[in-house]
Amino acid sequence: MATFRTKPDHQRYTFEGFGSEKYPNLMLRGAGDLNNWPMATYVAKHEGYMAAKKALQMEPVAVTEEVKTSGIRGRGGAGFPAGLKWSFMPKDSSDRKFTRYVVCNGDEGEPGTFKDRAILEYNPHQLIEGMIIAGWAMQCQTGFIYIRGEFLWLIEKLEYAIQEARDAGYLGKDILGTGWDFDLIVHRGAGAYICGEETALLNSLEGRRGEPRVKPPFPAAKGAFGQPTTINNVETLAAVPAILRMGGAEYAKLGRPKNTGTRVFCLSGHVKRPGLYELPLGLPLDFIMNDLGGGSSTGRKIKAVIPGGSSAPVFSEQEFGTLMDFDSVRDAGSMAGSGGIIMLDEDTCMVQACLRLIRFYAHESCGQCTPCREGCNWMEMILHRIEHGHGRLADLELLESITPNIAGKTLCPLGDAACGPMDSMLKKFHLEFEHHITHKTCLVSGHQLLANVGGH
Amino acid sequence: MNHSLSPETTDQALAPGERLPRSQRTEFSPEAIAEIHAIAASYPDKLAATLPALHIAQREFGFVSLDAMKAVARALSIPEAHVFGVASFYTMYQKKPVGKFHLQVCTNICCALSGGAEFLEKVCEKTGCKPGGGPSPDGLWSVEEAECLASCGSAPVMQVNADVYDENLDEARLAEIMKACERGEYREWAK
Ligand SMILES: Cc1cc2nc3c(=O)[nH]c(=O)nc-3n(C[C@H](O)[C@H](O)[C@H](O)COP(=O)(O)O)c2cc1C
Ligand code: SF4
Ligand code: SF4
Numbered sequence: 001m002a003t004f005r006t007k008p009d010h011q012r013y014t015f016e017g018f019g020s021e022k023y024p025n026l027m028l029r030g031a032g033d034l035n036n037w038p039m040a041t042y043v044a045k046h047e048g049y050m051a052a053k054k055a056l057q058m059e060p061v062a063v064t065e066e067v068k069t070s071g072i073r074g075r076g077g078a079g080f081p082a083g084l085k086w087s088f089m090p091k092d093s094s095d096r097k098f099t100r101y102v103v104c105n106g107d108e109g110e111p112g113t114f115k116d117r118a119i120l121e122y123n124p125h126q127l128i129e130g131m132i133i134a135g136w137a138m139q140c141q142t143g144f145i146y147i148r149g150e151f152l153w154l155i156e157k158l159e160y161a162i163q164e165a166r167d168a169g170y171l172g173k174d175i176l177g178t179g180w181d182f183d184l185i186v187h188r189g190a191g192a193y194i195c196g197e198e199t200a201l202l203n204s205l206e207g208r209r210g211e212p213r214v215k216p217p218f219p220a221a222k223g224a225f226g227q228p229t230t231i232n233n234v235e236t237l238a239a240v241p242a243i244l245r246m247g248g249a250e251y252a253k254l255g256r257p258k259n260t261g262t263r264v265f266c267l268s269g270h271v272k273r274p275g276l277y278e279l280p281l282g283l284p285l286d287f288i289m290n291d292l293g294g295g296s297s298t299g300r301k302i303k304a305v306i307p308g309g310s311s312a313p314v315f316s317e318q319e320f321g322t323l324m325d326f327d328s329v330r331d332a333g334s335m336a337g338s339g340g341i342i343m344l345d346e347d348t349c350m351v352q353a354c355l356r357l358i359r360f361y362a363h364e365s366c367g368q369c370t371p372c373r374e375g376c377n378w379m380e381m382i383l384h385r386i387e388h389g390h391g392r393l394a395d396l397e398l399l400e401s402i403t404p405n406i407a408g409k410t411l412c413p414l415g416d417a418a419c420g421p422m423d424s425m426l427k428k429f430h431l432e433f434e435h436h437i438t439h440k441t442c443l444v445s446g447h448q449l450l451a452n453v454g455g456h
Numbered sequence: 457m458n459h460s461l462s463p464e465t466t467d468q469a470l471a472p473g474e475r476l477p478r479s480q481r482t483e484f485s486p487e488a489i490a491e492i493h494a495i496a497a498s499y500p501d502k503l504a505a506t507l508p509a510l511h512i513a514q515r516e517f518g519f520v521s522l523d524a525m526k527a528v529a530r531a532l533s534i535p536e537a538h539v540f541g542v543a544s545f546y547t548m549y550q551k552k553p554v555g556k557f558h559l560q561v562c563t564n565i566c567c568a569l570s571g572g573a574e575f576l577e578k579v580c581e582k583t584g585c586k587p588g589g590g591p592s593p594d595g596l597w598s599v600e601e602a603e604c605l606a607s608c609g610s611a612p613v614m615q616v617n618a619d620v621y622d623e624n625l626d627e628a629r630l631a632e633i634m635k636a637c638e639r640g641e642y643r644e645w646a647k
Contacts, residue, residue, distance in 0.1 A: 007620045011610050099500075111564045111604035142500075149511070149548045150560075150605055152618040185498060190507055191548035193603060207506030208538075209545040225500045268566040268608035275609045310565060310604075340608065342566055356565050360603055366545075449568040451576040451587075451601065 001038055004157040005121070009034065012275025013118065015292050024254065026242040027235065027264050027278050031122040037157060039164040042125040049125075049170060051244035055133045056176050063137035067240065069248030071260035075115075076105050076196075076233030077309070077337050078413075079326040082240075088220035089138045090228050100140040101229045103205065103219075104131060104237050106147040107189055107196035111310035111360065112340025115264040116234035118276055120147070120154040123238065124161040128184065130237035132170055133244060135182045138230060142183055146201050149189045159186055193364040197412045198231040200366065211366045212412035235264060235339075255281035259325030269306075269343040272297045281325040285315070288324060289343060296345050303346040304429070308337025310357050311417030313424035314344075335420070347446030350429040351436045354421060355383040356449050361418035372415035375406040379422055386433065387450070389440030396433055399426055478518040478646075479553055484527050488516050492531045502532055506542050510549050515646045520549040555591035555598035556644045557637045559583065560615045563601050566608035571626075575612040576601060578627050582634065596638070617645050 013031035017023050029046045030036030042048030055063045068083030090098055104127065108116040119127055131143045147155050162184050165171045173181045187205050189195050195204045199213035202224050223229020239261060243251045252260045259281040265288060268274045272294030279288065285307060289295065296302050305315045307324070313334040315322065322332040329336040344353060362376035379402055382395050403419040410416070426433060435443040475481065484492070492512060496505035509532060513524040520543050528543075529536040543549045550558075561567075561576045576599075580586060583597035591598045607613035610623035614633075619642055622633055636642060 005620050007622070010624055108606045109604060112566055112608050113604075114606040114608050117606050148606070149546075150602075150615060150618075153620050187504075188508065188511060189548075190510065190546035192546050204507065205504060206501065207503040207542065209541055211545075225504075227500075266609060268611065269569045306565075342569070342608070344569065348569065353565060353568075356563075356568055360564060363603065447569060447571055448573050449565070451563055451573040 001035065002157075002160050004153045004160070005034060009121070011114075011118070012273055015273075015277060018278070023279060024262060025278060026262055027123075027126075027238060028118060028276060029123060029126075031118050031276070033122070036122045037124055037161065039125055039161065039168060042123065046123070046126070047241075047245060049129055049168075051241035052129045052132045052136075052170060053176065055136055055244050056178050056180075060137050060139050063133060063244070066248040067137065067243060070243040070251040071248075071258065072236065072239055072243060072251065073259070073326055074233055075235035075239070075263055075339065077110065077311075079336060082232060082236050085220070085230055085232070086134065086138055088218070089230055090220070092139070099227045100138055101224045101227055102131060102134045102138060102140045102143045103198075103201065103224060103229055103231045104143065104145040104234055105196060105198065105201060105231055106145055106151075106234045107193075107201060108148055108151075108234070109193040109196045109364075110338045110340060111357070112266060112268055112306060112342045113309050113338040114266050114268075115276055115339060117151065117154065118264070119234055119238050120151065120158060124154075124158045125165065126238045126241055127158075127234055128161060128165050128170070130240035131184060132165075132175070132182065133240045134230070134232065134237055136178075136180065139180075140182065140230075142185060144185050144187055144205055144224065146187045146189060146195070146205055148195075149191050152188070155186055155188055162186070192366075193360075194366045194412075194414060197414065200412065201231065202229065209366075211368050212414075214411060256323070256325050259327055263339050265324065266338075266340045267293045267343070268340070270297050270300075270302065270345040270348070271295070271343045279324075282323045282328065284320075285322045285324055285341070286320045288341065289320065293343070296343070298345045298347070300345040300347055302343050303348070304344040304350065304425075306340070306342040306344070306421070308335045309340040310342070310360065311335070311413075311420050312337045313420040314428060316428045334424070345446065347444045349442045349444050349446060349449065350425050350432045351383065351387050351442070352449040354425040355380065355387050357421045358383055358418060361414065365414060365418075366412075369410045369415070371406045372410045372418070375402050375415065376418050378402055379418070386436050389436075391437035393434070393437055395437065396426065396430070478516070479521070481517050482523040482527065484513070484516055484531055488512050489531055492528075496532060503534060503538075505532055506534065506539060507546070510539070510543055510546075514549060518646055519553050520551055552590060554600075554645055555583075555585070556596050557634075557642060558598050558600065558617050558645050559585075560600045560602040560605070561587075562603070562605040562607065562611070562613050564604040566604070567611040567613060570611040572612040575614075575625055575627075575630070578630060579614070582630060616642050619643060 019025040073079040195210040200210040204210040219229040362380040407419040496502040517524040585599040587601040
């Protein structure tokens with residue numbers, strides 16, 4: 001067996017009861033076992049390629065229908081129903097033939113998110129199988145898998161796994177005697193969070209700067225290399241084999257209506273048992289935080305939780321009972337996003353936390369549109385000033401006046417993403433910001449969150 | 457633009473087959489050219505090979521120098537300005553030389569909550585480097601403050617060159633990792 005990793009992995013992938021009927025294990029089979037990834041294991045232990053065989057005997061539209069029935073919503077951030085997205089792809093007619101592409105988004109850059117990585121580490125064949133099924137359903141010619149550049153060992157492993165699939169006849173020409181040709185190309189990113197945005201990703205795939213494109217045209221009309229394209233997250237595509245195996249209707253019974261299936265939650269921050277928790281959608285946040293995560297790691301109370309990756313507006317204690325599914329989290333004023341749950345204890349300085357996040361967005365803004373490029377930098381400068389004890393009380397109003405001029409006024413959602421944490425932290429932890437300005441120092445005394453900065 | 461392949465120009469006398477030190481090179485090796493052409497052929501459009509070719513350039517030249525960008529443009533017959541635009545957009549293409557062991561420390565929110573900021577300061581102290589400030593005098597180390605590396609559950613985290621991440625770090629682990637680097641247990645930068 002080829003080896004791509006010898007360093008042990010200390011990440012937590014399981015909890016008591018995981019793998020039972022109540023908490024089915026669809027996405028993390030064998031996670032934690034570094035020998036789990038090869039094809040032989042996938043086929044022998046995890047029902048590997050059964051779903052692909054089944055799908056390729058079905059009509060492509062019927063496969064898309066099955067995914068629609070499952071109700072699965074994208075796990076990459078926006079939560080758009082995957083089956084519906086697939087159905088937007090144009091079909092061949094007698095006078096027009098299309099070249100169609102399916103693209104997997106493995107950029108995994110959203111702070112607080114580390115789930116796609118586990119799928120690539122332990123179950124690359126599950127993603128490959130999902131891509132084959134998606135490719136068949138939409139009658140694509142090629143699939144591209146875009147992986148962030150830092151994951152070099154995972155890219156090498158994935159390429160090896162793809163070759164295994166080719167050798168077994170699941171990729172290449174005339175797959176399983178259907179007459180359909182399909183292959184996968186792995187594309188390595190080069191360090192840019194914005195390339196996770198789907199149209200920026202397409203530009204990056206085409207060899208350009210990772211700048212988001214104006215929509216419309218949407219990728220289903222004009223995507224990679226100008227051709228109809230569908231982009232899905234790693235987890236979304238890796239869930240497809242399970243959907244085909246158990247049937248869309250059965251999958252839809254997991255979770256809650258309109259929020260079906262399981263998803264891999266990433267628990268991090270001040271939590272006793274950080275790690276990945278695959279759970280049916282719709283469990284209460286405090287159940288995940290306390291019953292599964294073991295509560296605060298510092299012994300101090302948790303005062304804030306970022307419920308869906310760093311772009312999601314922060315929750316304070318009143319919202320800890322929120323059911324973790326797309327609609328409930330949205331109704332509670334945040335977003336389920338990428339499934340990253342970050343816990344912050346009461347000693348965490350929210351001004352620093354906010355500055356750290358806004359600095360990230362200012363750094364990662366591609367610079368195409370003025371509200372995002374300038375606005376994020378302004379917010380960073382103002383927060384910096386407050387953090388360093390030079391803030392003025394008027395700065396808080398100034399900050400409040402900036403976000404409405406960014407949100408909804410930019411080409412891509414990165415601008416909105418920066419406003420989520422900014423607005424919510426300022427609103428819910430206003431006292432801490434005020435204290436910083438009037439006392440020129442923190443209200444709390446937790447870990448320093450910014451390197452090489454004074455003021456603390 | 458002139459895309460013809462010219463031999464490396466140098467005042468130094470080179471033996472047949474001998475190459476300039478990596479950081480002074482202006483041309484790809486023939487193997488690298490072949491690799492780039494093969495990649496370009498696998499995509500619907502050769503422009504798509506820009507990112508992979510720049511990764512290869514980083515390996516061949518040690519960092520993405522202006523000469524390296526020009527070599528990419530020549531290898532793919534695409535405008536130099538395009539290559540420059542792309543190379544300057546992405547942070548993983550090092551536009552300046554880095555140390556033999558380039559330590560990329562995540563300081564984003566989840567790592568910071570677990571002490572990532574203090575860890576970065578320790579890394580700087582132990583290596584004598586500033587984040588983004590080029591290699592240490594002995595050329596062994598360089599340090600970069602990275603954005604979220606997708607390892608939030610096992611923070612703080614650091615990536616040495618392109619190796620598998622080192623996770624759950626503290627000062628003691630840092631000392632071990634630095635020793636392991638010195639013993640040659642980590643692959644050197646771009647090798
Ligand atoms: C700034 C920004 C960053 C994003 N980063 C990622 C990412 O790293 N991975 C991902 O799958 N989706 C990311 N997305 C969401 C994608 O644009 C897209 O919605 C998603 O890949 C679609 O797949 P899904 O429908 O399966 O979720 C990002 C979006 C934005 C605006
Ligand atoms: S919102 Fe920001 S990241 Fe998105 S296109 Fe505009 S400048 Fe670029
Ligand atoms: S104003 Fe500046 S950033 Fe904007 S297009 Fe002109 S040169 Fe570029």
